Amino acid sequence: MKETELRYVLALLRVQGIGDIFAKKLIQHCGGAEAVFTADAAILHRIDGIGEIAIQRLKAPAVLEKADAELEYIRKHNIKVLYYQDDDYPERLKHCIDGPVLLFTAGKISFPEQKIISIVGTRQVTPYGTEFCKKLIADLAPLNPVIVSGFAYGVDIVAHQAAMEHQLQTIGVLAHGLNQTYPPAHRKYCPKMEENGGFVTEFWSSSNPDKENFVKRNRIVAGMSEATIVIESAGKGGSLITAGMANDYNRDVFAVPGRVTDKYSQGCNNLIKTQKANVLTDAADLVYMLNWDLAAEKCKPVQKQLFVALEEEEEKVYQYLNSKGKEVIDRIALECNLPIYKVASLLLKMELKGVIRPLPGKLFEAV
Incomplete structure (x- = not known):
C-alpha cells in the first residue's frame, strides 16, 4: 500500500x-x-x-x-504494516467481518498457506499444563505449524518458548503498541521471538495495555488461526473468550481435559461438556480432526530409524499394514480391534518413528 x-x-x-x-x-x-x-x-x-x-x-x-x-x-522504526486487502495480510483474518483494517508487525513474520494454530490458557499455568503444551508442540514440530499466542504469562509464554525451541515460527499478538513490551518481564524473549516470527498488533504507538485491549486482541488470535487450543483455564478467563470468538468464526476449538476438582481445568471441561470444543489428549487428535496431511511438502522429513522399538499396539498396527498393504484408518481400527481415536494417535506416533507413511485418500502403508 x-x-x-x-x-x-x-x-x-x-x-x-x-x-x-x-x-x-x-x-x-x-x-x-x-x-x-x-x-x-x-x-x-x-x-x-x-x-x-x-x-x-x-x-x-x-x-x-x-x-x-x-x-x-x-x-522511524521501519514497521511493516499489513492492510486487510493486501496479499500478505493473514488470509483467515480477511474473512472475519471485524478483522483489523491494519496490522502493525515486528520481526520476520510471514503468513504462508500453512498450518496456523493458536494456543491459549491461564496465566497461572500448572506443571500439568506446562508439560502438555511442550509435548504437544514437540509432537507437532515435524508438521512445521505456526504457533500463535498472546505473549502473556502462563500458557502463552510456554507455547512461544516451546515453538522457538523447535525452530517454529511463533507470533505474539499484542494488546498495545509496538513501542513497549507487556509484561515487562518478557522483554528478554523479544529478540529471539523476532528471529523466529515476531509480533502483531492493531494498536498504535500511543496505546497502552488497557484491560479492554486484551479482549479486542483475542479476536486476532482466534481469527488468524485454523484452530484454537485451550490448555488450561478456570471457569472464567480470557482464553474462554478467545475460544468463543473462534467458535463464532467457525474455527475448530480444542480443549485439554483435566480433573473435575482442578480449578484450572474447569474452563476446559466446560467447553468440552457443552460441545464448544473437541477433546484434545495428544497431537494425534489435532492432526486427525483437522485432516492434516503428514506427507505435505512443507513438513520436515522423518527418516526411518533402524531397529525402531514399537509398543504392543503399534506393532499390531504395523504388522497388519505390512501384510495387507495400504489401508484407511477406519479399516485399520476395525481389523486391529482398536478405537479410531486410538489408531489416529498410534499412526501419528508411528509416522514420526518412520515406520509408516500416509498416502492420498487418507490411506496408510508400512514403510
Whole structure:
C-alpha cells in the first residue's frame, strides 16, 4: 500500500465512532481511504449508517494530524504494516467481518498457506499444563505449524518458548503498541521471538495495555488461526473468550481435559461438556480432526530409524499394514480391534518413528 493511502487509512481509523467494520464499508463504497475524505458530503450521505456528525468528524483536521504522527513513528522504526486487502495480510483474518483494517508487525513474520494454530490458557499455568503444551508442540514440530499466542504469562509464554525451541515460527499478538513490551518481564524473549516470527498488533504507538485491549486482541488470535487450543483455564478467563470468538468464526476449538476438582481445568471441561470444543489428549487428535496431511511438502522429513522399538499396539498396527498393504484408518481400527481415536494417535506416533507413511485418500502403508 502506498504511503499516501496509508495516511488516510490511519486517519479514518482515528475518526470517533468509526471502527473496523464501518471503515471497511466506507473504503469499499468510495474505492479507497483517501476517496472517503475527498468525497462530496452528498455521496457520503448515501452510505447506510453515516450521518452528519460522522461526516463532520471526517473533515476535522485533527484526524490527519494524528495519522501523520503515527506515520512518522512507522517510518522511524521501519514497521511493516499489513492492510486487510493486501496479499500478505493473514488470509483467515480477511474473512472475519471485524478483522483489523491494519496490522502493525515486528520481526520476520510471514503468513504462508500453512498450518496456523493458536494456543491459549491461564496465566497461572500448572506443571500439568506446562508439560502438555511442550509435548504437544514437540509432537507437532515435524508438521512445521505456526504457533500463535498472546505473549502473556502462563500458557502463552510456554507455547512461544516451546515453538522457538523447535525452530517454529511463533507470533505474539499484542494488546498495545509496538513501542513497549507487556509484561515487562518478557522483554528478554523479544529478540529471539523476532528471529523466529515476531509480533502483531492493531494498536498504535500511543496505546497502552488497557484491560479492554486484551479482549479486542483475542479476536486476532482466534481469527488468524485454523484452530484454537485451550490448555488450561478456570471457569472464567480470557482464553474462554478467545475460544468463543473462534467458535463464532467457525474455527475448530480444542480443549485439554483435566480433573473435575482442578480449578484450572474447569474452563476446559466446560467447553468440552457443552460441545464448544473437541477433546484434545495428544497431537494425534489435532492432526486427525483437522485432516492434516503428514506427507505435505512443507513438513520436515522423518527418516526411518533402524531397529525402531514399537509398543504392543503399534506393532499390531504395523504388522497388519505390512501384510495387507495400504489401508484407511477406519479399516485399520476395525481389523486391529482398536478405537479410531486410538489408531489416529498410534499412526501419528508411528509416522514420526518412520515406520509408516500416509498416502492420498487418507490411506496408510508400512514403510
